[in-house]
Amino acid sequence: MRYLVTGGAGYVGSHLVAEIRDRGGEVVVVDNFVTGHRDAVLPGVRLVEGDVGDAATLQAALAFGPFEAVFHFAARSLVGESMRDPMLYFRENVGKGAILIDSCVRGGVRKFVFSSTAALFGVPGEGPIGETAPIAPVSVYGESKAMIERMLAWAGRVHGLRGACLRYFNAAGADAAGRLGEDHRPETHLIPLAIDAALGRRPPLEVFGTDFPTPDGTCIRDYIHVADLADAHLRVLTRLDAGSVAYNLGTGRGHSVLEVLRAVEAVGGRAVPHCLAGRRAGDPANLVASSARIAAETGWAPRRAALEAIVASAWAWRVAHPDGFAA
Ligand code: UDP
Numbered sequence: 001m002r003y004l005v006t007g008g009a010g011y012v013g014s015h016l017v018a019e020i021r022d023r024g025g026e027v028v029v030v031d032n033f034v035t036g037h038r039d040a041v042l043p044g045v046r047l048v049e050g051d052v053g054d055a056a057t058l059q060a061a062l063a064f065g066p067f068e069a070v071f072h073f074a075a076r077s078l079v080g081e082s083m084r085d086p087m088l089y090f091r092e093n094v095g096k097g098a099i100l101i102d103s104c105v106r107g108g109v110r111k112f113v114f115s116s117t118a119a120l121f122g123v124p125g126e127g128p129i130g131e132t133a134p135i136a137p138v139s140v141y142g143e144s145k146a147m148i149e150r151m152l153a154w155a156g157r158v159h160g161l162r163g164a165c166l167r168y169f170n171a172a173g174a175d176a177a178g179r180l181g182e183d184h185r186p187e188t189h190l191i192p193l194a195i196d197a198a199l200g201r202r203p204p205l206e207v208f209g210t211d212f213p214t215p216d217g218t219c220i221r222d223y224i225h226v227a228d229l230a231d232a233h234l235r236v237l238t239r240l241d242a243g244s245v246a247y248n249l250g251t252g253r254g255h256s257v258l259e260v261l262r263a264v265e266a267v268g269g270r271a272v273p274h275c276l277a278g279r280r281a282g283d284p285a286n287l288v289a290s291s292a293r294i295a296a297e298t299g300w301a302p303r304r305a306a307l308e309a310i311v312a313s314a315w316a317w318r319v320a321h322p323d324g325f326a327a
Contacts (some may be wrong), residue, residue: 002026004061005075006052006100006111008045009036012115012171012226014180017045019230028064029251030057031074040180053096055103062107069111069237070104072097075144078188079119079282082140092153093144101151105159106198111240113124113164113233114152115170118222118248118287120167131246138282149246162240164233169222169250169289171229173310174317181317182226183324190257191223191311194264195318198272205272207257209279214286218257222250222288223314225304235298245297250289251305263311 003020007013008029017027021042029041032051041047046064052074072248075093076082082089105113113141116244119142120135127219137143152163175182182192190205210217232249235310241246261272294300304310 001068002028002065002136004028004030004065004067004070005034005073006030006071007115009038009040009235010073012168013071013073014040014042015072015175015226016230016233017096018042018175018177018180019227021045028061028067030061030270035184036146038323039325042179049145051096052100053092055099058100058103058107058109058295062103063305065107067107067109067154067241070109070303071113071115071233072100073115075115079139079141080188082144083240083282089140089144094147097148097171098151099121101155101161102208105155107160109161109162111162111237112152112155113236114148115164116149116165116167116246117142118167118169118289119206120146120149123204123284124287126286130290131248131293134264135308136180153244156244163244164236164240165246166229166232166236167246167248167289168229169224169248169287171226172223173225173227173304173313175310176227177312178317178320181324183312183321185324190221190260191264191314192318194261194274195268195315196270197274198264198268198270199322200220201322202208203267205261206277207261207276208283210276210279211279211285212285219283220254220256220286220288221274222254223260223307223310224250224302225310228302228304231303232294232300235300236294239298247291247294249294251302251304252289252291254286254288255307259307260311262306267308267312267315290322
């Protein structure tokens with residue numbers, strides 16, 4: 001089986017590529033390396049360097065097909081940046097997404113798996129968030145992903161493209177074989193920041209908000225291992241034979257910021273220097289997925305759901321690669 005992966009040099013994309021290779025599949029990666037890393041493209045993977053908004057790049061990549069499916073990860077993904085420069089996100093994510101979907105339709109691609117986000121749901125109500133929760137993003141980033149979901153729905157209706165929209169909650173952790181890990185620049189995510197604080201590689205971590213309506217006052221998130229996300233991407237392919245789908249992807253268990261810090265301390269055997277700070281704009285108190293639908297329809301279940309296991313894989317990668325991938 002051969003697959004096209006856009007953003008295959010990025011965090012979640014590179015872990016999917018590794019999973020496909022480990023299962024004996026072939027991969028063509030399209031990446032412009034604006035946020036991806038050259039060293040995250042594993043040996044044996046064909047690389048087409050370029051932009052998903054560039055039709056010639058896409059034509060060159062699609063020429064290596066036919067592809068069983070296209071996995072689309074390439075995107076801008078910083079909420080704060082999207083609120084400072086909304087049109088950047090509409091141009092990069094939505095405009096280029098339209099060019100990619102169009103090229104795929106013209107190129108005869110039948111299945112398209114899209115990297116979507118819990119940010120679609122804005123500030124949801126109580127309880128685990130299922131697929132019927134209202135789509136009401138409160139960031140331009142979330143809005144841009146919602147717009148791509150809508151474009152895919154229309155590509156399905158008009159052209160018969162089968163789309164799977166996978167709304168990740170908090171992707172975390174690293175490749176068990178140590179080949180890949182999380183390396184965002186700048187890093188904004190809790191687990192890598194907490195690990196670096198514990199390793200003394202950055203100032204004390206700021207805990208954003210201690211007055212949320214949660215048991216310890218800090219935000220609750222649903223952390224899901226990237227390898228479990230990768231597995232979900234491959235499982236939905238069979239399900240797409242029966243039509244397009246959208247799935248929320250998490251473990252169904254939430255952990256507070258302070259619980260994450262304790263997990264990092266337990267795994268690393270060192271304190272995580274931190275200070276209590278004010279809330280970060282736009283953070284909902286509690287985001288936990290219900291992944292009952294994908295479980296029922298594909299048999300998917302997170303296999304690395306324990307927070308300490310997720311943190312342990314992230315810790316191992318960071319200790320082995322204190323500066324991340326080579327610059
Ligand atoms: N967080 C924090 N300090 C940081 C970074 C994150 O307290 O330096 C909190 C953040 O407010 C949220 C949780 O950790 O409640 C997870 O944040 P992250 O940015 O990793 O993911 P998000 O939930 O925003 O997608």
